[in-house]
Amino acid sequence: MNDSQKKQKKIYRLDNAANLYPAIRNKNRPGVFRVSADLVEPVNPDTLQAALDITLKRIPGFSVKLRSGLFWHYFQHVDRKIMVQKDVSNPCTHMTEESTGGFLIRVRYNQNRIALESFHSITDGAGAMTFLKTLIAQYLNLSGIFISATNGVLNCKNSPLDDENSDQFPSFARKKPIRKVEKSRAFHVQGTNLPSDEMKIIKGKVPINALKHSAKIFNVTITEYLASIYLKVIHDYQLVHSIRLKLPIKLQIPVNLRKFQNTKTLRNFSAFVTPSIYPIHGEYTFLEIVELVQHYLRYETNKKHLQAQVAANLKYADNILIRLLPLAFKNNLIFLGYKLMGPAYFTSTLSNLGMVRIPEEMKNHVKSFNFILGATNGTNISCAALGYQDDIHISFSRVIEETDIERRFFTFLVEHGIPVYVESYQER
């Protein structure tokens, strides 16, 4: 590879999902999410910095800055160091030039915790988790504990693969896009807004066996069960707080498309399904919601259906008129589209990363993993979950003071015989 080829390689096009976030991001909509791990031993910042430097060489797609071209945003690889930062009480804040040096990720540490915060244009939850696992493996390696490159940990001695930084959406999409128009706006949880740079987080830990047992009674998966509970508690909240206006309750659930396409990409590669209930037709029982969610998710989470959905998303980006529109206009167009059709059409997001699997040698050194979504003023509350060893970790992030939804969610579990351990991220 000659020098000019190397230079060309250092510029990446944003994938289809990534194009949205630069146009809409601001202090209230940072578009940032976070994955973190609690280690057994306290974290040494110097070793973490060294591990980060090695990891970024292996995964160069995370060491980029967002640049504006004439027609599109693009990522430019920058060789400068990304410095690890001390953790803060308000995570997932807007990434500014000042706070991140223009980079789109932050690696934070505090006591036993290592956290990765990423701007959503860079990667999705699955990609971020691969980065975090690789970073922790490198950290432990540098601390004298050998960790093998298995179970999603990348081998930092190898060179980066082209596939890892590839945009998989075009190859996944079918030619015929799905025609689906969301007609009705969704219900939103209301409350007293927090200051714009604040987000409150409540974390819950639930034994996986108890949750599985409970889900098995209804013959559903854990994601289906959690989605049903979430819909039910928002429905109950709506019955109390919105007496006359019964807008539909729609959950946005990301689906990891890597399950349907053989790829190692670390960039965004997910689609959304939106199970919904329509309280205007009457009050739903939990059993009714479970059945609806189960059938809806199994019908929608189908490869062909998802391919058609991705094709519909790509249709706009491929439109020649949109492509020729200068970036400034395009940004305004995307922002307008987001304001009109974005969070107004779903109530909240529930993202389940699934079980986090790590190499056997790492298990003795990592106590838990966590996943936090950045909530925005549009939806006010988001829920993220992941499983690690014997527990499911559920995090609610909100930009309002009131904790009605979290309280209803966790007490629902307690009432169904599932023990829940709850703690707030912030000290009150």
Added chain:
Amino acid sequence: MPYCVNCGVQLNEKAKECPLCHTEVIIRNYKHLQYSERSTNLEKEMVKDDFDRGLWIKLMSITLLTPATLSILVNWIFQKSISWSLYVSSSVIFVWIWAISPFFFRKKNRFLKWIPLGWSSLLIFLYFIEWVSKFKGWFFPIGIPIVTSFFSILAILTVLITKKRIRELQIPSSILFGIGLFCFCINGAINLYNHQVFRLDWSLIVMTTCIAFGLIGIVLQQRPWIVEKLKHWFRI
């Protein structure tokens, strides 16, 4: 490990209250206090606004200084005097003060703090215009009452909104009442200046319309489902 008596969830050993319902944790086993994973010692990260205040001030200064300087130069070169350019440059200075001055105040209640400055700068500008123009005698009988009434109404509305004394549909209703009241002041001041008598005519029509629409807003405010629907329509 403590439990919340209200929610039934287990809590952190160090928890002072339940994060879900804020019920105080009374019984705690101090013997078993362990190292907590909670982020108790974390500082809050301050996120700066995307809006670059310094750039805005520089941009406005350059943009406004250029026409002001040019007009004075053109006036001087072609007429060997500074006459009409005084209007241009004084207007530019006035616009500059209005555009820049809000950023000299702290974010909290910025607008309310700015009102006295806005009021005084507008009065100075109008007084200057009267001073340089041929038509004299309008500043005290018309200028001061209109500007003062406008800023007084603006200040009252700002206090009511920021202190949350009025909310949702009461806000547009109050703004309508404010417009009606301001029209009273304009109408009264002009009639007093022209006919030396305080009389209200056209402003009564404006005020009646404003009251009618304002009352609709106040009545609708009593119906929460309408407020909720309007909020969704306008994506508030």
